[in-house]
Amino acid sequence: MTSSAVPDPIGPTASPGPTGPTALSPSLSPVLPSPLQELSDERFGRRGLRLLLKRDDLIHPELTGNKWRKLAPNLRAAAGRTIVTFGGAWSNHLRATAAAGRLLGVPTVGVVRGQELADRPLNDSLARCAADGMRLHFVERSTYRSKTEPETLAAVLRAAGAEDAHVVPEGGSNTLAVRGCTALGAELAGRAGVVGVACGTGGTLAGLAAGLPGGCRALGIPVLKGGFLAAEVLGLQERAFGGRRGTWSLDDRFHFGGYARTTPELDAFAEDFTGRHGVPVERLYVAKLLYALVALAEEGAFARGTTVAAVVTGRPFPP
Secondary structure: HHHHHHOOOOOOOOOOOOOOOOOOOOHHHOOOOOOOEEEEHHHOOOOOOEEEEEEEHHHOOOOOOOHHHHHHHHHHHHOOOOEEEEEEEEEEEHHHHHHHHHHOOOOOOEEEHHHHHHHHOOOHHHHHHHHHOOEEEEEHHHHHHOOOOOHHHHHHHHHHOOOEEEEEOOOOHHHHHHHHHHHHHHOOOOOOEEEEEEEEOOHHHHHHHHHHHOOOEEEEEEEEOOOOHHHHHHHHHHHOOOOOEEEEEEOOOOOOOOOOOHHHHHHHHHHHHHHHHHOOOOOOOOHHHHHHHHHHHOOOOOOOOOEEEEOOOOOOOOO
């Protein structure tokens, strides 16, 4: 399929306004709004709290959760051009982008952190990307760290043979993505007092908080250590909306060692949660969010009578 024949993933009648895209190509049609599921969990109930799961993992079988909300507006902006994006060896974002490219017939290039990986067998995540047609371009870690600098980015695009591509940043968090994620907040209006979401690059939190009505706050649980995310979220909101929007905060205590890190305690928690409620729990993001919400409930962080919603942003890999 040539670029001129690529279907518009949003659709000719769509309005990508404050609640996001509304009409979609059949190949990418999502389930929106995503289901809202109430759980009976005594760890919340005995403190006078309700727990809801916002099942964004059910939006689309391959572009799950916040990956759909971030990618859909970028797919439209790409207009059939090659999409170049960035990620580590286990990046959920790279897999989602590769899947979108396959579904739409759009070429994709994944710039992968770690030149040393080029000579090794692909892990399961990168193998899935390659199977979906993504061309993988490995770069030195020092180059990757400076990938947002104009000269470095231009050099990477030249080396990848993709100078005219539509560039989507690591994690998919750009202005288009942030605006797309406002729909998540709008879908939760009147349903919860606190909405928790696991955070990698902060784009989902930035959009979620902007889309929530007054009186509802967003709580971000970073899955990376370092304490840098507040500035990133604020910067994303400034670029998308001209300033801070909504009520939001971060709790940095639940990264379990950093990105793609888990512990036996976290694994046991996730298995227990699945056993209690029948919900598969993705480890790198969702497990850390749910663990944090249980811990915060036990600490008395939520007032009695509060409805807490947890955004389930993805499913375990492989599905």
